[in-house]
Amino acid sequence: QVQLVESGGGLVQPGGSLRLSCAASGTIFSINTMGWYRQAPGKQRELVATITNAGVTDYGDSVKGRLTISRDDIKKTVYLQMNNLKPEDTAVYYCHLRWWPPSRFTYWGQGTQVTVSS
Numbered sequence: 001q002v003q004l005v006e007s008g009g010g011l012v013q014p015g016g017s018l019r020l021s022c023a024a025s026g027t028i029f030s031i032n033t034m035g036w037y038r039q040a041p042g043k044q045r046e047l048v049a050t051i052t053n054a055g056v057t058d059y060g061d062s063v064k065g066r067l068t069i070s071r072d073d074i075k076k077t078v079y080l081q082m083n084n085l086k087p088e089d090t091a092v093y094y095c096h097l098r099w100w101p102p103s104r105f106t107y108w109g110q111g112t113q114v115t116v117s118s
Contacts, residue, residue, distance in 0.1 A: 006093065
C-alpha cells in the first residue's frame with residue numbers, strides 16, 4: 001500500500017521561506033509523477049508543481065519563479081522549496097503521486113498547513 005507523509009509546513013512571515021518534504025513508501029512504479037497541490041479555504045485544489053521521474057517539471061502560474069520542486073528517488077521523497085512567500089500562498093499543501101493509468105494509481109498525502117502572515 002502506498003503512503004505519502006508530508007512535513008515542513010508552518011507559520012512564516014511574508015517574504016520568508018519554507019521547505020516541504022513528502023516521503024513515499026510502499027510499492028511504487030519507477031515511471032511516475034510526484035508533486036504538490038494546494039487548497040485554500042473556499043477555493044478549489046490547484047496545481048503547485050509536479051516533477052516526473054525524468055526530471056520534467058510543471059508549475060502553477062501563481063508560483064513560477066518563487067517555488068522549486070525537486071525529488072530524490074533513492075529516498076522516494078519530493079521537496080518543495082518555497083521562497084518569497086506571500087499571504088495568498090496560505091493553504092493546505094497536499095503531496096501527490098501518480099503513474100499510468102492515473103484512474104487507478106493516484107495517491108494523496110494527508111496535507112500540511114502553510115500560513116503566511118505577519
